[in-house]
Amino acid sequence: MNFEPSEEQAAAIDAWNRYLERDIRPRVEPYRDQMIPKALARELLAATGPYGVGAGWVAEEDGGLGLDFVTSGLLYEELARVSPDVAGLAFVNEGAALKLARVGTPAQKERYLARLLAGELIGCSAISEPGAGSDVRGMRARAVRDGDVYRLSGEKSWISNASIADLVVAVVRTEENEFSMFLLDRDEHRFETREIDKLGLNGWSLGQIFLDGVVVPASSMLGPPGEGLRESMKGFERSRCFISLLGLGIARAALDDSIAYARERTQFGKPIAGHQLVQDLIAEMATLLEASRLMVFRSLALMDKGGKHNMKAAMAKSFATEAVVRIASSAVQVHGAAGIAREYGIERHLRNARMLTIPDGTTQINRLIIGRELLGTAAFA
Numbered sequence: 001m002n003f004e005p006s007e008e009q010a011a012a013i014d015a016w017n018r019y020l021e022r023d024i025r026p027r028v029e030p031y032r033d034q035m036i037p038k039a040l041a042r043e044l045l046a047a048t049g050p051y052g053v054g055a056g057w058v059a060e061e062d063g064g065l066g067l068d069f070v071t072s073g074l075l076y077e078e079l080a081r082v083s084p085d086v087a088g089l090a091f092v093n094e095g096a097a098l099k100l101a102r103v104g105t106p107a108q109k110e111r112y113l114a115r116l117l118a119g120e121l122i123g124c125s126a127i128s129e130p131g132a133g134s135d136v137r138g139m140r141a142r143a144v145r146d147g148d149v150y151r152l153s154g155e156k157s158w159i160s161n162a163s164i165a166d167l168v169v170a171v172v173r174t175e176e177n178e179f180s181m182f183l184l185d186r187d188e189h190r191f192e193t194r195e196i197d198k199l200g201l202n203g204w205s206l207g208q209i210f211l212d213g214v215v216v217p218a219s220s221m222l223g224p225p226g227e228g229l230r231e232s233m234k235g236f237e238r239s240r241c242f243i244s245l246l247g248l249g250i251a252r253a254a255l256d257d258s259i260a261y262a263r264e265r266t267q268f269g270k271p272i273a274g275h276q277l278v279q280d281l282i283a284e285m286a287t288l289l290e291a292s293r294l295m296v297f298r299s300l301a302l303m304d305k306g307g308k309h310n311m312k313a314a315m316a317k318s319f320a321t322e323a324v325v326r327i328a329s330s331a332v333q334v335h336g337a338a339g340i341a342r343e344y345g346i347e348r349h350l351r352n353a354r355m356l357t358i359p360d361g362t363t364q365i366n367r368l369i370i371g372r373e374l375l376g377t378a379a380f381a
């Protein structure tokens with residue numbers, strides 16, 4: 001069991017952190033509470049890709065960097081400390097690229113993969129719908145074959161990157177009990193999107209995709225017919241860990257801010273850092289963060305070894321994303337009234353953290369996955 005990054009990983013993180021502080025932080029600072037415009041999102045993906053963020057998971061023979069998940073996770077955690085919005089943008093783009101690399105035809109890969117990896121195109125993955133959240137099989141969006149084309153209808157909702165996406169990997173119903181993936185190209189297939197006004201992670205797009213009237217050639221199907229949901233489910237273990245990494249980054253920023261403030265703020269004639277109950281808050285924040293890190297990186301290490309580790313990923317996700325809400329809430333408490341003022345930026349950690357207990361399986365769904373594994377009985381379909 002090894003809890004320390006290797007020398008190579010430590011050197012990569014060091015160079016990455018210097019780059020983040022010098023080049024990325026100043027560019028994203030103005031967009032902490034407003035959506036990063038598409039042109040800048042592309043520039044950021046182009047800038048982070050060569051470091052392994054946004055292009056890391058795809059194998060080298062497909063044009064990616066072929067990074068292991070632990071190394072990728074270390075890089076994402078640092079990025080999320082600086083900007084959870086950019087980390088989200090990149091990990092969703094990378095997820096779409098990985099699906100394309102895994103099951104795309106040579107023609108689909110040739111056309112889109114290198115451009116996705118280079119940040120020239122932005123990708124997203126659309127499963128959820130207004131009526132199908134935790135119960136993904138309830139989705140109603142469908143594709144009906146009509147000669148050489150499919151006609152798509154329906155609506156996708158709560159889709160990360162939706163309103164800036166050039167390419168959508170959409171899962172829709174193709175038969176009564178069959179779901180398939182399609183590759184939708186905004187320029188060619190003319191789907192409409194709408195951004196959703198939300199609580200936190202406001203630099204990162206989250207929106208609806210309207211599919212009515214979308215006609216795609218049959219060659220736009222991604223992967224075999226009827227395999228869309230199964231293929232997407234394969235990615236859930238990974239995405240549960242990477243959404244948790246956003247939480248680790250937010251938690252670290254909240255803890256760092258709280259320690260700095262506690263040392264500087266004076267009440268009752270001494271820095272509040274010297275008051276025992278403030279130390280209790282800080283100690284609990286740091287302990288929750290440490291436990292979350294161990295769980296998330298253990299899951300990533302297991303994924304690198306291969307095999308299915310659904311329960312570990314569900315434990316890591318449900319624990320780490322609830323923990324960061326508590327950590328960010330304590331950060332507000334340490335800052336007193338300054339914690340709730342927008343101008344200090346501490347309340348933003350809490351709003352950002354609060355977003356993470358919902359995607360990639362809510363806390364409740366992840367607990368049901370843990371229960372199913374331990375008890376051998378599924379409490380949900």
Ligand SMILES: Cc1cc2nc3c(=O)[nH]c(=O)nc-3n(C[C@H](O)[C@H](O)[C@H](O)COP(=O)(O)OP(=O)(O)OC[C@H]3O[C@@H](n4cnc5c(N)ncnc54)[C@H](O)[C@@H]3O)c2cc1C
Pocket residue numbers: 092124125126127128130132133134135157158159160161206355356358359360361362363364365368379380
């Ligand atoms: C930041 C963010 C990013 C997202 N990105 C994407 C994306 O890129 N692509 C995509 O397809 N989707 C995305 N989603 C959507 C996300 O996957 C869904 O929001 C999630 O699956 C939950 O669905 P829902 O919101 O409809 O809630 P519901 O499923 O309606 O759940 C509502 C409540 O009921 C509980 N609940 C539901 N069923 C059960 C049960 N059987 N037992 C106990 N409790 C239950 C839930 O835990 C929750 O508390 C994103 C969501 C967020 C917030």
